[in-house]
Each structure stands twice: as C-alpha cells, then as structure tokens.
Amino acid sequence: MEKVLLKGNEAIAEAAIRSGCKLFFGYPITPSTEIVEYLSKNLPKAGGLVLQGEDEIASINMCHGAAATGARVMTASSSPGYSLKQEGLSNLAANELPVVIVNINRAGPGLGGLGPSQADYFQCTKGGGHGDYRLIVLAPSKAQEMYDYTMNAFDLADKYRTPVLILADGFLGQMMEPIELKERPAVELPAKDWATNGCKGRAKRKICSYALTNEVMEGYCLQWEKKFAGIQQAEQQWEEFYADDAEYLFVGYGTCGRIAKDAVLKARAMGLKVGLIRPITLWPFPEKAFAPIKNTVKGIVCVELNAGQMIEDVKLAIECKAPVVLCNRQGGMLPSENYILDAMLKNFNIAISEGV
Amino acid sequence: MEKVFGRTKGLTDVPFHYCPGCTHGIIHRLIGEVLEELDIIEDTIGVAPVGCTGFSLDFFSCDFVGAAHGRGQAVATGIKRALPDKIVFTIQGDGDIAAIGTAHAIHVAARGEKITSIMVNNALFGMTGGQMAPTTLAGQVTTTSPYGRDCAVVGTPIDLPKTIATLNGAVYVAAVSVDTPKNIMQAKKAIKKAFQVQQKGLGYALVSVLSTCPTNWGLSPVDSLKWLRENMMPVYQMGELKVAKEVEAL
Structure with a gap:
C-alpha cells in the first residue's frame, strides 16, 4: 500500500478527497491552515472545489447548503474560528445534515495561543451551539488516525445524517508522519432520499427545523433525543x-x-x-x-x-x-x-x- | 367557461400566513409566476432565512431550505456550488440581508455568485414585532425607536442595493415596489430578469421590493401603500440600479 510522509493536517485533507468529498468551504486559521491549502491545491484535480468564505460563519453555512443537496462536504478551523461556527453547527444538527468539521484545537480562551491544547473539549462534546444536540467527535492521536478517522467521519455523518467533528490539536496537525493511503472502506449507507436537489419527478422537499407550535417542536426534540441516544449506544470507540x-x-x-x-x-x-x-x-x-x-x-x-x-x-x-x-x-x-x-x-x- | 385567472403552479395551495394588507403575498405570487413562466419550478431550490419570509418554504412548489438569520446567501452559495446547473434563489427581509446578513450580501455579489436574491424591504423587523432595522427611515417610530429613528445616534438608513450595485460581480440590481398595478408589472419584469440572469450564468442578481407592513406600521392597508409611496420611495433609489452590458441583451 502507498505510504507517504504527510503532516497530520494534510492527512485529513487527503482522506477527505479519497472519501469522495467534492466541496470544501473554509477560512484560514493557524494551526489548521494546511487543510485548506492542501485542498486548494489538490481538490480541483479530483473534480472538486474549494471556496474560501468571507468568514467562518459563511463557510459553515455554505457547508449547510452543499450538504442539503446530498454532496459530501467539509470545513476546517481552529478554536476561535470554531467558536464562530457554533450557530451553523446547531443548525446542521437540527436540520440533520451530514457535514465533516475539523477543529485543530489551539490554546484559549480568547484569541489564545497557537500551541496544542484540549481546552475546547466542553465546547466540542457538549454541543457548543444553542439547543440540545451533540456532535459525534473523533479524536485522532497520530497522522494515520487523522486519515483513518476522517474517512470514518464521512461515513458516520451520512449514516446518521449528522455533523461529525474531528478534534485534534496543533501538535498533531503540524507533525509529519508516514501514513498509508488506504482506500475508502466499502460501507453500505442509507440513500439520501431527503436531499433538496430539484423536484423533477417527485414531490417537493424542504429541509427545515423551525416550528412555531410547541407540540410540533417537542416532536422534533424527541426525534433528535432518540437519534443521539442511539448513537451513544452504538458508536463508542476507544x-x-x-x-x-x-x-x-x-x-x-x-x-x-x-x-x-x-x-x-x-x-x-x-x-x-x-x-x-x-x-x-x-x-x-x-x-x-x-x-x-x-x-x-x-x-x-x-x-x-x-x-x-x-x-x-x-x-x-x-x-x-x-x-x-x-x-x-x-x-x-x-x-x-x-x-x-x-x-x-x-x-x-x-x-x-x-x-x- | 374560459378560465382567465388561476393560482400559479409556482405556488402550493398552502394559504399565506401574512397579515391583512401585507404585500408579501404579491411578491410571492410574482416569483411563483416567474418560476412557472421560465419553466424552472423543478430545477429550482429556494432558500429562506429567518423573518416573515421564513415561511416561504411551504408556499413555493420548488424544493426549499431554511437558513439561520442572515445566512441565506451563504447557504444558497453552498447549494449553487454543489449543483451549478440548478436555479437557486433567496428570499429575505431587509432586517436579514441588510443587518445580520450584510457580510454575505456583499460577498455573494463580490464573487459574482450565480444566484438570485429577492429582498423584501418593509423598513423594519416585521416578524419580531416591528423593531428598528438598518433600513428604518429617519424619524420612523418602531418598538426600539419609540421616539423615532434618531440618525445622530444610529445613523441613516442603508440603501443596500446601491452598495451592491458598486460590486463587479453583481450584474443586475433593481429596486421595485408592489404598491400599484403598474409597479407590480414592473416588479415582475425585474424579478424575471433576475432569474434569467442566473439561467444565462451571467452573475449575481438582486431585486429589492418595497413592501408594506400595516400591522407594525400601525396603519390601514390603504394608508400603508400611501406611506410607502410618500416616505420610502424618496429614500430608496428606485428602478434598475445596475444592468451590466451582458444583461442588456436579455
């Protein structure tokens, strides 16, 4: 199997390309920037597109739109930028849209520092944005896992129709290690029969999580609670x-x-x-x-x-x-x-x- | 018997929720007619962020995505970049596109994003009960400007389409009104052109539509139309603000 020397951040980017990710919306921030740089260079060669948003908020909402069409899509950032994405993440979870997000955690709070940190643990694992939701959070400890877990993240996102986070730090993102460029594992995933991609030959679809009737909203909440409880039982890894x-x-x-x-x-x-x-x-x-x-x-x-x-x-x-x-x-x-x-x-x- | 008028296929049969006298319904109908006339209902994905336009998801016959407050154009960008051959439009209020969504409004135009935006300008935040927006007129009373908008404190109203028209990627920018039958016809022409611009892949198109809010203005529907004509039209530059060379041929 092909073995190459890559930075952890580059391993994430390469795995995304090999996972069939066609769209990346992002904004540069240290120590995650190699992800957007690597993809800017290599995703177009694979028939994909990188679009640099005007800010982190735009980037996560562009992911929202792309995911709504059924496309595989990713964004990446680092702590202060990840904070800006919380509104978008809450909406992705509510609208049940599969997106892979990367947070290369740097020291905080505030502007903080660029060094490795795990200070975003609460924000990443307890929700982060408003409302009652969780992200599936995968934590690699070496470059190979940056690669492997990214592939898994795309499958988990599609399996559960939910945003999945790769949480690493600047040390893992910047460190170079040899990695095997494994092929994407064959996984059976549910059809995206909810995607809003034009209603030719079918009834119109809408993707929305908004309800002004409390009874309806409670119904939504119960549905999300059940889904997250299912993930909690089925997906624990260590x-x-x-x-x-x-x-x-x-x-x-x-x-x-x-x-x-x-x-x-x-x-x-x-x-x-x-x-x-x-x-x-x-x-x-x-x-x-x-x-x-x-x-x-x-x-x-x-x-x-x-x-x-x-x-x-x-x-x-x-x-x-x-x-x-x-x-x-x-x-x-x-x-x-x-x-x-x-x-x-x-x-x-x-x-x-x-x-x- | 000959049928001379009917519901456009661009709209569903869900009754509008809008307050009596609000002109949102007319704007929806115009968009629906354009979708039908251009035969793009099945190829279109609409995006509605938060506000009175947020209910559009149920009213149009095409696929629709709800977005967070102000984020409609970023969401629309994601859809269009994923499906460049589809038609993507946003419908958003002035309190959305000209306030919390301003960064996205500027940058979709700067990028020449091939989407169509319909801005419904009623000079305040309608859905939350009539608060001041960046578009609220000088001296206008709202629940957060109870003594009238004091421009010395909060500045003067923003004419967003004028700003957007300065950006190269925006190839068609128009400001229209639906206060009279004549203006309704003109508004429809502008909306149609804004969709044709996208069909041809020419760039970004924005149509701002002045709209009444009788409930929050505290006026009757008829007086609201009069107020719009006398107060909003002199402040907001009307007509086609920008028609790029490549759009002229349409």
Whole structure:
C-alpha cells in the first residue's frame, strides 16, 4: 500500500478527497491552515472545489447548503474560528445534515495561543451551539488516525445524517508522519432520499427545523433525543493499552493518549500494573470501556491539555468508584511521560518497589 | 367557461400566513409566476432565512431550505456550488440581508455568485414585532425607536442595493415596489430578469421590493401603500440600479 510522509493536517485533507468529498468551504486559521491549502491545491484535480468564505460563519453555512443537496462536504478551523461556527453547527444538527468539521484545537480562551491544547473539549462534546444536540467527535492521536478517522467521519455523518467533528490539536496537525493511503472502506449507507436537489419527478422537499407550535417542536426534540441516544449506544470507540489487568489507569485522548502510552511502558518496565484508556470518540464518551474495570482499578490519572474537562466524564464513567485526579499542562505546553507518571506515583502513593 | 385567472403552479395551495394588507403575498405570487413562466419550478431550490419570509418554504412548489438569520446567501452559495446547473434563489427581509446578513450580501455579489436574491424591504423587523432595522427611515417610530429613528445616534438608513450595485460581480440590481398595478408589472419584469440572469450564468442578481407592513406600521392597508409611496420611495433609489452590458441583451 502507498505510504507517504504527510503532516497530520494534510492527512485529513487527503482522506477527505479519497472519501469522495467534492466541496470544501473554509477560512484560514493557524494551526489548521494546511487543510485548506492542501485542498486548494489538490481538490480541483479530483473534480472538486474549494471556496474560501468571507468568514467562518459563511463557510459553515455554505457547508449547510452543499450538504442539503446530498454532496459530501467539509470545513476546517481552529478554536476561535470554531467558536464562530457554533450557530451553523446547531443548525446542521437540527436540520440533520451530514457535514465533516475539523477543529485543530489551539490554546484559549480568547484569541489564545497557537500551541496544542484540549481546552475546547466542553465546547466540542457538549454541543457548543444553542439547543440540545451533540456532535459525534473523533479524536485522532497520530497522522494515520487523522486519515483513518476522517474517512470514518464521512461515513458516520451520512449514516446518521449528522455533523461529525474531528478534534485534534496543533501538535498533531503540524507533525509529519508516514501514513498509508488506504482506500475508502466499502460501507453500505442509507440513500439520501431527503436531499433538496430539484423536484423533477417527485414531490417537493424542504429541509427545515423551525416550528412555531410547541407540540410540533417537542416532536422534533424527541426525534433528535432518540437519534443521539442511539448513537451513544452504538458508536463508542476507544483504544485500550495494557488496561485489562491495570491497577492504575491513565485516561487521555489525542496527544495526551500518545504521551500516556510511553508512560505506561515506563511503568510496566518498573513492574507496575499501569494501563491506558484512550477515548477515540469523545462524544459519545466511551463509558463502556470503564464498565469492566470500575470495581478493580485503584486510581485514575486523567491527562489533559486544559484545566480539567474530560475528567468530569471519566468520573461519571467510573461512577466515582475509584479516585480520579487531573494531570495537565495548558496554554500550548505538553506534559512529558515522566511528568504524568510522577503524577500517578505521587497522587496514589505508589512505591516503585510495589510491583517488582 | 374560459378560465382567465388561476393560482400559479409556482405556488402550493398552502394559504399565506401574512397579515391583512401585507404585500408579501404579491411578491410571492410574482416569483411563483416567474418560476412557472421560465419553466424552472423543478430545477429550482429556494432558500429562506429567518423573518416573515421564513415561511416561504411551504408556499413555493420548488424544493426549499431554511437558513439561520442572515445566512441565506451563504447557504444558497453552498447549494449553487454543489449543483451549478440548478436555479437557486433567496428570499429575505431587509432586517436579514441588510443587518445580520450584510457580510454575505456583499460577498455573494463580490464573487459574482450565480444566484438570485429577492429582498423584501418593509423598513423594519416585521416578524419580531416591528423593531428598528438598518433600513428604518429617519424619524420612523418602531418598538426600539419609540421616539423615532434618531440618525445622530444610529445613523441613516442603508440603501443596500446601491452598495451592491458598486460590486463587479453583481450584474443586475433593481429596486421595485408592489404598491400599484403598474409597479407590480414592473416588479415582475425585474424579478424575471433576475432569474434569467442566473439561467444565462451571467452573475449575481438582486431585486429589492418595497413592501408594506400595516400591522407594525400601525396603519390601514390603504394608508400603508400611501406611506410607502410618500416616505420610502424618496429614500430608496428606485428602478434598475445596475444592468451590466451582458444583461442588456436579455
């Protein structure tokens, strides 16, 4: 299989082209810009189109229009720009339109900094815009996963008629790694028999989520609630690394999951039963991963690049049956494997001789 | 018996929800007739953002997409770029296109986006109950300008079509009114031309239609028409504001 050296952002862009994405609407913002640049160069060669919007709001609404016709469409941004897209995302979720969105998370709040961050976790996983909805959120931890998860994102979006988010950070976006340019997996997806593409030979269609009658609106809400509950049950994904016999556990996604793997190997070399759960879907949060270990694990270190956000979901998943502590860096800084291993040893008073 | 008048095929049989005396219905009918006459009902996708035009989804016989407030032209851009051979139009109020949607209004014109926009200008936010819009006239009383629009504080009304006409990508810009039978005929001509411009792929076309809002103006339907003539027409430049060379031949 073809193997090439690509930046994480470029891997997302290449996967989008190979997923049949024909339209990209975006606006440049560091550290996500390589996505729009790569697509500007390569999407036209594949018969597609990149249109740079006047702003992030225009870009997400252009995605809205394109998705309404049944086309595969994507946009990408970074934290401050992602904030501007929230109105559009709420409308995409309400109108049940499949769009793939990328947020290359940079430090915040405010204008923030350009370094890697996970400070948008709440915004990305709890809705973000107004109203009661969720995005499916996929969190890659290396360039290959930027590629693979993007392909999966398009299929999930079409399967559920819902916007799907790839959430990564500037570290993953900018880092070059060899990746296999896998072909798009064959997946059976529902027909887009709802698309507004001209009513020749059929009844007119409308795509709208607006209701001025409360009874009608409640009906819509119940429909969305059922759909999101179904996704929550069916689509939880995670990676386990030495987790089955672990007494102590790291939980980290994206870059943190990657760093935690090194910490786990160091701990195992010391004879400590340490493992990792790396959430792949941040929503739905992989609570199923915690069910088998919640009565046996002695302590959990949640590794995050924020002031502690995913830790709330970890505590809920473990039903507070084990202590969960936060180990974090912020503002674009990354923890080392020693830093997070020390946090585990100190917080849980683990003597290194314990397991030897 | 010979049938001399009927409902246009461009409209569904859903009754309009508009207030008595509001001229929205006339504008809808004109668009519906144009869709029928150009035989493009089945090839057209309409976009309606928030406002009194937001109910258009039910009234037209073509496919329709609802958009967030002000975002209709960005949504229409996405549709047109995905389906360049289809006809795409927006119908939006002045409180939408000339306020929260201004950035998109400017940039669809700048890009020469091959869509048609119909702006319904009634000089206020109608659906939310008559608040001041950027198009509200000097001294006009609304619920958020209860002492009359004070131009020293909030500036003077924006004549959006004039601004749009300065942009190269906008090849046809007209401002019309539906206050008299004669003006209704002229309005239809302008709307038809705006769709023909798109059929030929010539560029962006905007038609602003002055419209009454008896409910929020606090006037009878007849007095509203008089008020529109006496107050709005002198402020807003009327007629064909821009007919690019390539459009002249239509």
